[in-house]
Amino acid sequence: MPSSTRVRFAPSPTGYLHVGGARTALFNWLYARHTGGTLVLRVEDTDAARNTAEANEAIFEGLRWLEIDWDEGPDVGGDFSPYRQSERREIYDRYFSRLEEKGCLYEDEGAMRFRMPNQPVEIDDLVCGEVRFEDRQDPDMTIRRADGSYIFHFVSVVDDIEMQISHVIRGEDHLSNTPKHIDLYRAFDAAPPRFAHIPLILNQDGSKMSKRDQGASMQEYIDGGYDPDAVRNYLLLLGWNPGDDREKFRREEMIELFDLGKVNRSHARFDLEKCLWMNQQYLLKMPTPKFVKTAVVYLEKTGLSLEHVSRPLEVIELFQEKIHRLAELPEMLGPFLQDEVEVDPQALEKVRSREGAGDLLTALNAAFESMDAWDPESLETALKATADEAGVKPGALMFPLRFAASGRPHGPDLYPMLALLGKDTVIKRIKVTISLLS
RNA sequence: GACCCGUUCGUCUAGUGGUUAGGACACCGGGUUUUCAUCCCGGCAACAGGGGUUCGAUCCCCCUACGGGUCGCCA
Numbered sequence: 027m028p029s030s031t032r033v034r035f036a037p038s039p040t041g042y043l044h045v046g047g048a049r050t051a052l053f054n055w056l057y058a059r060h061t062g063g064t065l066v067l068r069v070e071d072t073d074a075a076r077n078t079a080e081a082n083e084a085i086f087e088g089l090r091w092l093e094i095d096w097d098e099g100p101d102v103g104g105d106f107s108p109y110r111q112s113e114r115r116e117i118y119d120r121y122f123s124r125l126e127e128k129g130c131l132y133e134d135e136g137a138m139r140f141r142m143p144n145q146p147v148e149i150d151d152l153v154c155g156e157v158r159f160e161d162r163q164d165p166d167m168t169i170r171r172a173d174g175s176y177i178f179h180f181v182s183v184v185d186d187i188e189m190q191i192s193h194v195i196r197g198e199d200h201l202s203n204t205p206k207h208i209d210l211y212r213a214f215d216a217a218p219p220r221f222a223h224i225p226l227i228l229n230q231d232g233s234k235m236s237k238r239d240q241g242a243s244m245q246e247y248i249d250g251g252y253d254p255d256a257v258r259n260y261l262l263l264l265g266w267n268p269g270d271d272r273e274k275f276r277r278e279e280m281i282e283l284f285d286l287g288k289v290n291r292s293h294a295r296f297d298l299e300k301c302l303w304m305n306q307q308y309l310l311k312m313p314t315p316k317f318v319k320t321a322v323v324y325l326e327k328t329g330l331s332l333e334h335v336s337r338p339l340e341v342i343e344l345f346q347e348k349i350h351r352l353a354e355l356p357e358m359l360g361p362f363l364q365d366e367v368e369v370d371p372q373a374l375e376k377v378r379s380r381e382g383a384g385d386l387l388t389a390l391n392a393a394f395e396s397m398d399a400w401d402p403e404s405l406e407t408a409l410k411a412t413a414d415e416a417g418v419k420p421g422a423l424m425f426p427l428r429f430a431a432s433g434r435p436h437g438p439d440l441y442p443m444l445a446l447l448g449k450d451t452v453i454k455r456i457k458v459t460i461s462l463l464s
Numbered sequence: 465g466a467c468c469c470g471u472u473c474g475u476c477u478a479g480u481g482g483u484u485a486g487g488a489c490a491c492c493g494g495g496u497u498u499u500c501a502u503c504c505c506g507g508c509a510a511c512a513g514g515g516g517u518u519c520g521a522u523c524c525c526c527c528u529a530c531g532g533g534u535c536g537c538c539a
Binding site for chain 2: 036037038040057070072073075076134135136137138139154158159161162163164165167168169170171172173175177178179182185196197199200201202203204205206212223225226228230232233234260263264265267269270271272273289290291292293294295296297299300301302303306346347348349350354410413419420421422423424425426428429432434435436437438439
C-alpha cells in the first residue's frame, strides 16, 4: 500500500553537494523509503546569476554516488513536472496573482513585497517539538524581484503546496524562516505540511561548516576513494541513532530503522577520523574481489598505471586490510611501481641503530639467492632458518628486510609482499641496502 | 540587537526521577600477528553553572553562561 507521504530534497545548484545537504537528502530519502512514500528532487534555481549546470550535475552525481534515488525529479519526470523552479514560472505567476488579489502585496522599487501579518505562530516540529514564535518582528518579505524572478521563500512554499509535500525535512537553519512560510500557507488557504528541522553539521571547532572546510564537499569522498556505504553510514550517525549501541547499518537496515522521532536536536561536529575509521571497516569487510575491482577502477581514474606490475590484482589485494581509503593506495604502491626504492630516512636510522643488521641482511641475501621456490611459505621458512643460524629472533630480521625491500617501516604482510615483489627485485634491493649500511 | 534552537567523556552518542552514567572514534597501556597501519584485551575521560520542584535530580521548571541559527531583491 503506497503511503501518501511525500518529501522533497530541494538543492540549489550553486556549488558541489555539501555534506550537510547530503545528510538532509539522506534523511528525506530514508523517511520516504521507510514510510513507502515518495521522494521528490526539486532543483531550486530561481537565482539565475548563481546557478550553473556543473553544480547541478555535481549534486546529482553526489546523490547517485550515495545511492540515494528519487521518484520524481527533473531527470525522471513525475506528475508534478517540471521539477526545476526556473521552468515553473506560470505556476508562480498564478499564485502571485492570488496574493495580489487578496491585497497582500505592494510594490517597492519595482520588487513586490508581502505584508507580514506578524501573528504568533506555533510549529509542532517532528524533531524540535513545539516551537512558539510569539513576538514576531519580521519585515515585509520580498517575494518577487524587480526583474520578475521569484524569491526562495515564495517559490518553496508554492512548490510544496503544488507538489503536495506532506513533510518538509530540512536543516535547522530554516526553523526561524518557518513562521514566514506558515504566513504564506495561510495566505493561500493551504494546510502547511509537517516540519522536521534536523540539526546542522559543524566543523571540529564548532564553527559553521562551509565551502572550504575539510570534508565539506561530497566530491572529497568520491575522489578520496571512500566507500559510499561507509559514508552513508557515517552521515546517518550524525544526528540519528537507533537508541542502542548499534552503529553499522546496511542500506536496507537503515530504511527499516529510521525514524524522525529519533533524530537528535543538537548540532553535530564533523569528525573525519571516525569517518575514516568507518570507511576502513567497510573496506575490510568488503569481499576481496569487490575490493580489488573497486580499487582498479579508482586507480584508473587517478591515471595510475599498473601496466608494469606483474600480478597487479594480487598486489592490490595485499592492501585491503591496510588502508582507510583508496586514495592511500598510489602512495603505498610505490615499492611496486618504481625500480628504485624511496628510502624513509627515519626507517633507515632505525635499521642502522640495530647492531648487526647489515650482517643479517647479508645472510638473508645468501639464503634467498639459493632459493628455488619464491612463495610466502618458502620465504618464511628461509627467514626463520637464517634467524636460527644467526642466533636471533625472526623479528630481528623482519624489520630490516621490510625496510630493504620497500624502503619503509610499514606495509603489507611481509612474506606475501616479498613474493609479489619478485626474487630479482628483492635481492637487488637487499644488496643496495647492505651497501647503504656499510 | 531582536527572535528561535541547543548544551552528557576531546568527538559522535545511549540513558533513567534512585545506574558503578553505557557504547563508538581518538588517545594511552598490554597481548597476538616472532614485522606492521589489522585484530583482541584493558585504561583515561562527561551530565555547562546557579536556583527551584522533590525524600531524591543528569533527567522536570526558571535564570545565567556558552554555542548555533534567522532577521537578504541568497537558497
